[in-house]
Amino acid sequence: MEFKFDLHTHTIASGHAYSTVQEMAKAAADKGLELLGITEHAKGIPGTCDEIYFHNMRIIPRKMYGIDLMFGSEINIIDYDGSLSMDAELIEKTLDIRIAGIHTPCYEIGSVAQNTQAYVKAIENPMIDIISHPDDARIPIDYETIVDAAKENHTLLEINNSSLDCLSSRVNAWENLQIMLRLCEEKNVLVVADTDSHISTAVGVFDHVEVLLKEMNFPEELVVNRSVDLLKQEILKHREIRKIGRP
Numbered sequence: 399m400e401f402k403f404d405l406h407t408h409t410i411a412s413g414h415a416y417s418t419v420q421e422m423a424k425a426a427a428d429k430g431l432e433l434l435g436i437t438e439h440a441k442g443i444p445g446t447c448d449e450i451y452f453h454n455m456r457i458i459p460r461k462m463y464g465i466d467l468m469f470g471s472e473i474n475i476i477d478y479d480g481s482l483s484m485d486a487e488l489i490e491k492t493l494d495i496r497i498a499g500i501h502t503p504c505y506e507i508g509s510v511a512q513n514t515q516a517y518v519k520a521i522e523n524p525m526i527d528i529i530s531h532p533d534d535a536r537i538p539i540d541y542e543t544i545v546d547a548a549k550e551n552h553t554l555l556e557i558n559n560s561s562l563d564c565l566s567s568r569v570n571a572w573e574n575l576q577i578m579l580r581l582c583e584e585k586n587v588l589v590v591a592d593t594d595s596h597i598s599t600a601v602g603v604f605d606h607v608e609v610l611l612k613e614m615n616f617p618e619e620l621v622v623n624r625s626v627d628l629l630k631q632e633i634l635k636h637r638e639i640r641k642i643g644r645p
């Protein structure tokens with residue numbers, strides 16, 4: 399399938415990534431993407447940027463090398479109530495795209511029920527559009543609960559290409575993503591594929607995701623990367639749910 403965008407990537411501002419905004423944008427344009435998301439780590443990851451970095455992102459052009467750009471953050475989920483490592487005001491004022499994920503330096507791994515609740519609370523949070531890499535056996539979760547919550551809230555669960563790489567520190571991602579994707583297929587839930595690139599050469603490279611989707615014969619229409627319009631509609635639906643109030 400054709401991936402029109404890659405929304406989860408990091409630049410040197412994240413402290414352990416190796417390319418600049420312009421190098422990432424150029425790489426995305428060369429790959430033929432229509433849209434690139436740059437989502438630096440939030441507070442809690444050693445060496446990442448300070449809050450002022452997010453405040454000043456307004457000065458960066460949202461178009462470079464002929465493609466659209468969105469700037470955001472991959473925010474840490476820090477406890478079982480789904481608390482985030484960034485203030486609501488900063489999120490709402492500065493981020494075009496909002497990803498939340500669990501990273502072991504910023505989260506004490508709990509039981510399946512506790513980890514699942516942490517994710518569900520983030521999924522229900524209208525400020526969070528995407529859940530990054532819910533695929534790591536070190537943080538065990540109940541996939542059916544997560545997929546049901548994602549469906550109800552129009553929050554996108556991620557198929558993370560980096561998790562599927564043999565270099566990844568995450569554990570059993572192939573098996574866990576298969577479980578998650580089977581449930582998404584059964585329940586008709588959209589998912590997003592991202593590269594989580596930490597260097598420009600990885601931008602728009604969905605090699606492992608493609609193998610996984612093919613192996614599973616996963617329906618292409620459930621992968622939101624096929625259309626930027628579909629992505630924007632889904633994000634709007636998610637943000638609207640809260641605006642009109644949840645039942």
Ligand SMILES: [Zn+2]
Pocket residue numbers: 472499501530531
């Ligand atoms: Zn991450």
Ligand SMILES: [Zn+2]
Pocket residue numbers: 406407408472530594
């Ligand atoms: Zn990341």
